[in-house]
Amino acid sequence: MPSVREFPLPDLGEGLTSAEIVRWLVEVGDVIAVDQPVAEVETAKAVVEVPCPYAGVITSRAGEAGTEVPVGAALVTVAVGPPAGESGGPAAGAAMGAAAAPAAGEGSGNVLVGYGTTESSGSRRRRVTSAAGTPVTAPAAASVSAGAAAQVQASGSASGSASGSPSGPPPPAVISPLVRRLAREHGIDLAVLAGSGPDGLIMRADVESAANGTTTALTPPEAAAPSPSGPPAHATAPDLRGDLLPDGDTVVPLKGVSRLAAETFARSRREIPDATCWVDADATELLAARSALNAGRAPEERIGLLALFGRIALAGLARHPELNSSVVTGQDGSATGVRRHAAVQLGFAAQTPRGLAVPVVRDAHRLTTAGLAAELARLTEAARAGRLAPAELTGGTFTLNNYGVFGVDGSTPIINHPEAAMLGVGRIAEKPWVHRGELAVRQLVQLSFSFDHRVCDGAVAGAFLRFVADAVESPATLLRHL
Template structure:
């Protein structure tokens, strides 16, 4: 899968209802103790799963074990969104990133479909919805995949989102992200298009309930206003925890995101 899970965002802890297992017997202690590394056979190279990569591996495995996920996707014409960004940046002032515009669309969609800004408390058999959006975004670094979190993304404009994405990305590359930067997320935006791919079925960033995936934006033949034209097309995908909602809600969220990408003026209703 493309970069998907790792850490969460900010506010409550990333796993608010986690339980710490207690060692109650020697046999359990032996079972949970680290195993000695096996000797590599000829032709093998053994790489320990530890540090950032080990933490990511455990989080991804837990997500797959616990979350019944499903994915839906849609192609969208991003030509007008790209033109809107060009116009914003031509007006002077700090440049607005495409990721910031996608984040703004995300938060507007979550306001309409709050079911997806949630987590599941399996022990209590409850869905916990949040009234804030702490937006995680997958970032590849030399140290491995990390998911920094933009706190209160719902209360930020495109300029503030751009600045915070830049700050967290640079901190990730420098290895200076703090635990607060990497925990408490409520929803993740995964721009795997930076790797040159169109689509993905990512793993949900446990314990969140959904992730929006964005592929590369490329020129493609498209029927626009009844005529065949070359347009800037992007594939959008939503992977969601089927316990928090059904396909109608997930499809409605993704369709709204696609509508905002195709007609950025739709966002004016939420500004």
């Protein structure tokens, strides 16, 4: 007989605790090959395909599109073929054999971080067929799902609290290692916790509610028995998916991208003692330099202002390398040192249909200005299309934020944790300015610089920002530092 194996959602990026299912690429009853993508999930403002390392028949999925799945929880369950020599019936053996034998080049079975191990994501879906050649329907495949459910319950029983005698309370319904870890950290007994998931499955939100004292304990077995008038009387979490509340308000849940961004912003404000300084600069000469660089160039070869500000920032970091750093902390969260990065992994804020993203230009200090402009354009296009891999959204050491595209002059940007600094650029607008001793109308820009005060003092931050402003006003000064 085939065995049912769970494929847990892998960690697709730094700090990820869950991902939202955008689209299923397989149905229950489909036959899949090794490393075939089974779902598209959204995390860190990118949509990635998740490949399954098992070949066999899909027996269950972790909910419909829009479901949030914790890292480590089962994404799909797969009925894999029996070992050689075992009898599984001619139809099952043929179907499993076809699934278990991946075609040449279709993958090795390794699940990489945020990537599949195949080069093609084309559909390879097949249905299990009976000896007569008719497809096996979902109810037939569901019979194998029952075995998977039994394995889930057995897993929860093995790693959960002791359940006592056979007549005692059932083991806690939990399959996510993340949920178990959170429960341990908060000292919560999962055996007495009510789950809000399917069939009473304990979710991360249940543990967090218990930690905040807003949950309801599991009722005794006799009280939870089904009654003729309705389902079991265990507590469930309220549905906050934007439904209308009694007082007319609505609640939009923070999930997926929004929750990850909220957690990142909050952590930065909570852990980083940041400070911000500002300066106004005359960008008239910078605009003239851009026009000269782009004269006669094809559109794809032109250099934008973001690339020029990036080049200036890289030159400033070469003079003040302590700003290209991150703070090292101990187990208690206290700072124990400052790690100075040898390479500049330049992040830049990009607005996308899925929200704010921060793609990262790898080894930006090694690129020419034209190369930097080309990579910025490539990453921006990929971010807006949702094609960025998690590796292109993590690992930054310094961030450039051009909020001037929104028509605002200044801001106090939140540092992108765990980085130590961020340069902000406001809009460039005509304003009166004293130029060479006379009042004139010039193209002015406000620059802001947020920095981690544990990494440097105000003198270093001010010197960096002054260098950037001087380079904006006189781009020729960059030649000394390139």
